Amino acid sequence: MGLVVQKYGGSSVADAEGIKRVAKRIVEAKKNGNQVVVVVSAMGDTTDELIDLAEQVSPMPAGREFDMLLTAGERISMALLAMAIKNLGHEAQSFTGSQAGVITDSVHNKARIIDVTPGRIRTALDEGNIAIVAGFQGVSADKKDITTLGRGGSDTTAVALAAALDAEVCEIYTDVDGVFTADPRVVKKAKKIDWISFEDMLELAASGSKVLLHRCVEYARRYNIPIHVRSSFSGLQGTWVSSEPIGDKKVEQAIISGVAHDTSEAKITVVGVPDKPGEAAAIFRTIADAEINIDMVVQNVSAASTGLTDISFTLPKTEGRKAIDALEKNRSGIGFDSLRYDDQIGKISLVGAGMKTNPGVTAGFFEALSDAGVNIELISTSEIRISVVTRADDVPEAVRAVHTAFGLDSDSDEAVVYGGTGR
Amino acid sequence: MGLVVQKYGGSSVADAEGIKRVAKRIVEAKKNGNQVVVVVSAMGDTTDELIDLAEQVSPMPAGREFDMLLTAGERISMALLAMAIKNLGHEAQSFTGSQAGVITDSVHNKARIIDVTPGRIRTALDEGNIAIVAGFQGVSADKKDITTLGRGGSDTTAVALAAALDAEVCEIYTDVDGVFTADPRVVKKAKKIDWISFEDMLELAASGSKVLLHRCVEYARRYNIPIHVRSSFSGLQGTWVSSEPIGDKKVEQAIISGVAHDTSEAKITVVGVPDKPGEAAAIFRTIADAEINIDMVVQNVSAASTGLTDISFTLPKTEGRKAIDALEKNRSGIGFDSLRYDDQIGKISLVGAGMKTNPGVTAGFFEALSDAGVNIELISTSEIRISVVTRADDVPEAVRAVHTAFGLDSDSDEAVVYGGTGR
Incomplete structure (x- = not known):
């Protein structure tokens, strides 16, 4: 029993x-x-x-x-x-x-x-x-x-x-x-x-x-x-x-498990940050002290001419106001030019343990997005996941393109009812 | 404090x-x-x-x-x-x-x-x-x-x-x-x-x-x-x-505290009960075994010619069906002619510790009811309460008559909102 x-x-x-x-x-x-x-x-x-x-x-x-x-x-x-x-x-x-x-x-x-x-x-x-x-x-x-x-x-x-x-x-x-x-x-x-x-x-x-x-x-x-x-x-x-x-x-485990997407996040870009040690720490300590969970973090290469760089991160839209307030309050401590807030973004992720040993996956992912005419704004990867940030409007098309490209499409046309799980 | x-x-x-x-x-x-x-x-x-x-x-x-x-x-x-x-x-x-x-x-x-x-x-x-x-x-x-x-x-x-x-x-x-x-x-x-x-x-x-x-x-x-x-x-x-x-x-404590009434009860009369020891016990053991709470119990004097008597009691209307079923089931054990069920009754009670030392209260109570043309069906008393059962329709008039007769009426005409207390 x-x-x-x-x-x-x-x-x-x-x-x-x-x-x-x-x-x-x-x-x-x-x-x-x-x-x-x-x-x-x-x-x-x-x-x-x-x-x-x-x-x-x-x-x-x-x-x-x-x-x-x-x-x-x-x-x-x-x-x-x-x-x-x-x-x-x-x-x-x-x-x-x-x-x-x-x-x-x-x-x-x-x-x-x-x-x-x-x-x-x-x-x-x-x-x-x-x-x-x-x-x-x-x-x-x-x-x-x-x-x-x-x-x-x-x-x-x-x-x-x-x-x-x-x-x-x-x-x-x-x-x-x-x-x-x-x-x-x-x-x-x-x-x-x-x-x-x-x-x-x-x-x-x-x-x-x-x-x-x-x-x-x-x-x-x-x-x-x-x-x-x-x-x-x-x-x-x-x-x-x-x-x-x-x-x-x-x-045998499939190379790719699935494609996930998320349109509940916003992106904050901290513009004109001095490219020196401790800057990123100052930003994310400020965010952590405000008890805000962040998702992706991307730092671009700094422009040699100015010595300044931009740092972008994504977070739940619901925390956007709080994060902006916290950063503005600590502007002099961190030292940045301005903040950009964008809540019209979406994230598409391809997940699968098989991609570790399949070097073509990343390339195939970007090609599928490119073929669908979707512009990529941020990229973040782990060993078994690739995520990109795009315009929110592009998300449905991007998800479908990637799903098809990786051979995940079902042969059946049966509709599936789908909803949340409560709590 | x-x-x-x-x-x-x-x-x-x-x-x-x-x-x-x-x-x-x-x-x-x-x-x-x-x-x-x-x-x-x-x-x-x-x-x-x-x-x-x-x-x-x-x-x-x-x-x-x-x-x-x-x-x-x-x-x-x-x-x-x-x-x-x-x-x-x-x-x-x-x-x-x-x-x-x-x-x-x-x-x-x-x-x-x-x-x-x-x-x-x-x-x-x-x-x-x-x-x-x-x-x-x-x-x-x-x-x-x-x-x-x-x-x-x-x-x-x-x-x-x-x-x-x-x-x-x-x-x-x-x-x-x-x-x-x-x-x-x-x-x-x-x-x-x-x-x-x-x-x-x-x-x-x-x-x-x-x-x-x-x-x-x-x-x-x-x-x-x-x-x-x-x-x-x-x-x-x-x-x-x-x-x-x-x-x-x-x-000083008032003679009479108030007049209460209750129209949530029904009356059951067990007709033709042999007037011998143990009969009432048999009836109320049957009721108690069915886990029914009763209120008033009245036994009339038996008619000498038949040796039979009637026993009446009141109980919540909601328990009426259960009580009748229990009694019918035990009819041979108890020994009675028939059952009468009446749920069109009301009870009026006059309450006050002062009535113990004021012998006129009982008489005044019955007179007030009589003057109001209200017929009394059952009477039950305690040291500080008199209760009568009447037709349900007579209850409002009876309560008002008793309230006035015992000098309880307010001089004010102000309306009072009145309701239950929840649980």
């Missing part, structure tokens, strides 16, 4: 019908002889509604209370799911993050899991129950306050529980059939990936693929927990994410 | 505006030099919406999960209230029933408080915080499961915390100005009661007055916690409920 952790996102439990459908699927897994632990997100728009309420009473909702508020969402969905399972004649018990032993640090709104002590879950399973656990939440080790894990927190909860319970697999149920070679909304011929390595999945997640978040994949890789991303609306096999191909998926 | 426990019902925190209004009032109490603990119910219709969801996924929602679900309501309101207070520049922390140390038995959906260990609340207060506590909920002593306290649970939470923290007063904020000598929707000239003893308040609550529930008053009496029932919409003094009149309310 195996132990399976299943995670259902908000879109899978958006209403009573969805909850009943998910309950049936859970009971099936139980009937197949598994011990089943289910991690569930808040129903549909619940979280947005709670955030809206919070903003009505306070323009800057405080961390601790904001977490207390948001965790009500999972409390509702998990209790309803347990009821729906009982109604099918099976035993189920719901547990808050705290009850499930999800111990975090004290950073409200984006806490990190520091330990999982699932004693009550073990007991519930040993007594023959299906255990339903609230995703996205935990309890702080020091103050015993309720915390939330931030975006993608429910996926992380599921993987962390799977690791602590030594589960065979962590199944992430969502509203798409799996991870695709590109966003099917942009590339009609995108193919579902049957298996992908943790490393490639990490790069895809970092490059804009929204099916799994970086943090959750990182956690799964550290504890070597296979993830199976699949649709809660169909019975199809989805995408396996693991260190080695599983079962009949023992195929 | 005193310690005050304030409780706000669902109608007081029905929306963001209500929450902000309540936050201001709480901050005022704090500014007046008090330590403030606030118990809050779920917002407006939240609980009904959650119950509705539960019924959609399961026709018979299970106890443990149902409690987990419902407690999400207070989690939302308390977090929002804490945010709203912080937004006014004061420190506030919210606590679930479990965090506040509200320990209960394991009877889900109607748990009883067995202990209160408010260590975290004390700490929060000592650090200068306003403590916000979720009403209506606790944690079971044995299994550490979340429980709810049933109807009126938030009032009970407030009184229990007031007792555990040795508060000066437990203020119950609601949408009416206090406890009235009769329901102002029925009796326009009903007066607000300035002070009422625990005993009289218990009888009023048992007789249909909905402002405070029996259980909460009972708890307050046991620990001698003064309750101040008042409106969250006005700054007026409300009704003090305590063992002795407080401050300038040291007046």
